[in-house]
Amino acid sequence: MSGMVAALNLARDGFAVTVREREPHYGGSSLFDPSLHTTPLDVGATSEYLGVDLSGVFHPVSDLCLYLHDFEVKVPASMSYHVERGSRPTSIDTMLYEKCLEAGVEFQFNEPLRKEDIGGLPPGTIIACGLNRPAYDYLRVPCIDWFGWVSSGLEESEDCAWIWMDECITEYGYISFCNGLYYNLLFSAREVEPECLERYRDFMRRVRGMDYEDWEYIGGVIPLKEPDNPRLVREELIMCGTISGCMDPLMGFGISGALVSGKVAATAVAEPEKAQEEFASFTRNFASVLNFKNEVWYDLRAQVDALEAIARVLGSRRSRRLVIEALLKGRERSAIPGFGPLGCS
């Protein structure tokens, strides 16, 4: 996704651009084709920054809930959006791919980046390999593993989403419904035991009156190892998308950071200093948020029992107010559009 944003911007600036993709088609790994991703986003500001109208592929979330075990806290859904990834006509990848073709970008499929390629890549090469370990290893990008159970398929439903927290995972379970699909992912920074999946399914049956039978165990890496993970240039190559470290470390939202870093990577080809400034601006909170996550958040998250007890005492309405205040504060301070105003002007 971010690679196509970079390619499109470069082609529009008159560069000859070739995209080399490991898979036999656009839309990324078949594991995530199709998939639904939910993210806070300022669609107007991000579209303007990228030079790409995103309004047709980002769909507002109508109903968003946070669950601490079974306890429900309604979260304001405004500024949160679903986006479909993969190769269906309704995905952001299809929209970007078509725009790239119109702009004259050339695509080469079944062309994986290999370790032995690294030294011989032409100047101005952009690396946009997402969350796949090999590229992180070749380029020595510090990363941590993530693991998760995923269930997805066709389902017509109101386009709602939820986040579920429990002690058995370090991260969360989430579900999105959009474009006639559902996507349900339970993920963690450590292995997720089948018993944990059972707890999640129990929660869904009890609280939401639904269940899914087919689950697949998947995993990958994310650049959340070091406070200085965000880097625009490594080994003289331009980093783009999540591998650049342009992401939200707290909840693992990668979509908005990947999009803006695609534009930054394109800028870096001709105007490296301007690009460095913009990249530094978008990632200026990364180190402090990652430190907060490691030093405070994981300890809190490990006591969902206690959080649930507090939320029950406060009641749903006061808990909601606290969540809203925390969200607004986070968005005000955020550097990545969608969490707050664009930080690159």
Ligand SMILES: Cc1cc2nc3c(=O)[nH]c(=O)nc-3n(C[C@H](O)[C@H](O)[C@H](O)COP(=O)(O)OP(=O)(O)OC[C@H]3O[C@@H](n4cnc5c(N)ncnc54)[C@H](O)[C@@H]3O)c2cc1C
């Ligand atoms: C299951 C899952 C759920 C997620 N949910 C959310 C969410 O709800 N909200 C959110 O904000 N973020 C979410 N994220 C994170 C977000 O989707 C990613 O951070 C973002 O899509 C990464 O975009 P990208 O452009 O960096 O990489 P991608 O869009 O993943 O593109 C990487 C491309 O590189 C190709 N590639 C990989 N290795 C090679 C190689 N060696 N050679 C050539 N090509 C290669 C891949 O095939 C792919 O086409 C989720 C991630 C996953 C995996």
